[in-house]
Amino acid sequence: MNRRVVITCAVTGAGDTVGKHPAIPVTPEQIAAAAVEAASAGAAVAHIHVRDPGTGKPSRDPALYREVMERIRASGTDVIVNLTAGMGGDLAIGPDHDPARFGPGTDLVGAGARAAHVAELLPEICTLDCGSLNFGDGSLVYVSTPDMLRRQAAIIQRLGVKPELEIFDTGNLWFAKRMLAEGLLDAPPLFQFCMGIPWGLPPEPRMMLALRDMLPAGSVWAGFGIGRMQMPMAAQAVLLGGNVRVGLEDNLYLDRGVHASNGSLVDRAVTIVEALGSQVAGPAEAREILGLPAPRG
Template sequence: MREPRDKIFITCAVTGNLTTPEQTPHLPITPEQIADACLGAAEAGAAVVHIHVRDPSTGRPSMELAYYREVVERIRARDNQLILNITTGPGGRFVPSPDEPRIAAPGTTLMAPENRVEHIAILKPDICTIDLNTMNSGKEVVINTPTNVRRMAKVMRDACVKPEVELFDSGDIALMHDMLKDGSLAGPVLCSFVMGVRYGFQPSPETVIYARNLLPPDAEFTAIGIGRSAFTAVAQSYLAGGHVRVGLEDAVYLSRGELAPSNAAMVAKARRIVEDLGGQVVGPREARAIIGLPTRLADAGVA
């Protein structure tokens, strides 16, 4: 049984892929807003920022390399140590046509796995996510086949970028073990349990303990709560021996009926929860040691 850690790091997921501007006026949209949100989260105590980008004119999710590059350059111009975790989640969604399910309907984003990680190979962030889930998502399907995730993992490995493995159900953990066995992933693994997505892990202390006990002994993990479970998951993850994550990707409320005014405010609340429970929140330098990342030199260039 793992005890709560003395030191943990906070990840802030600042904008995501599914939160909409209609849900909150505080959602960062432009590369400048996303970079500022990351830096504000760092000032509040986040050691890691998880980055998606959006089309500045529409607010819709984007995979445009230029937007990712601008976000990274803006952050690195002001903070050289903050750990950058860039998504590779977009590109796995399939919407079947009602009358011919083999044919993709509008909303499908499914693409070749190498295209989903092209920006990782170019920008070489500290970390990038790799989703192992194939599952129902609303009325649609997310598809990440074992073959395709191995192809994505190879690009990450060749770029010397550490994967953060996102796990949506117990079968994903089984796939992760297989990938560790065949060398597609290298340990110690960094992973997250995503709880609260319909048809995946549901948020509860029992889920966190169950999922944690399926991991390799040396794994570093975070239990993520979506929506109303965002802050209860902070306590549950910490008490189970994990790290924590919050942000406007995961939830838009700071408390019941109160919209979070910023990602930084969510990080500050998560920090209070951890500290009130007896934990210590560490900055990027110590988080790099925990994760197994090199410390960046003060005069280093863009990640």
């Protein structure tokens, strides 16, 4: 049981959710406002993707990340910023007769390009997606090879940014532990169990328990489920000693047929945490729990 729980809010993501929800944050102004809203509701960490302001499509543009971070800081809100560094791994396999003719949606770059905005902006946390994955039905593959991961981990370590190790399947955790043994990750390692994305980890209590039991000693971890499994997995994470992630990246609904906001999802997570007899950690305490240095001036 975790008695002091860090809540992360993933405020927009890179999924095809624009048009499926009336208020998906798209512009830097909207994304920053969503992070502030989440922090006001009790989230200590805001996980940030950016989107093209004109199309709503996912983007890797460092200027957009910079604007989001500047707007959050200008608001005076103390929230830990966690920038995604997973963009640039999408590979759409071509038709069966020509699979190497990669399809629309392919965006495949190397470790340096994936971390370019991290090197420029130096957030407190960035993500490191710890393996490749068949991403849903069809022919989309998320590519993150061992060589890519070692290079990206070394870049992030050199920058002094804390990597959040995204675990989409059991082999991802196996390899993350290898990187820790190779000295590419600093202690304490920070893990995020990403559950419910076809075809990775199923959102099942036994799976979360198994992952927890595989963690290196001294690890800090959180877990989340997508869609209707968001809140059940939040409760499960607290019960098993972990932290929580919610937000519109992972789930669009507060209740059946009722669209959520980032603030309402954090509110619901706070209710769950407190109903279980735990307390929600603020940003300063979260930095201690997550093993983060004092924020840069």
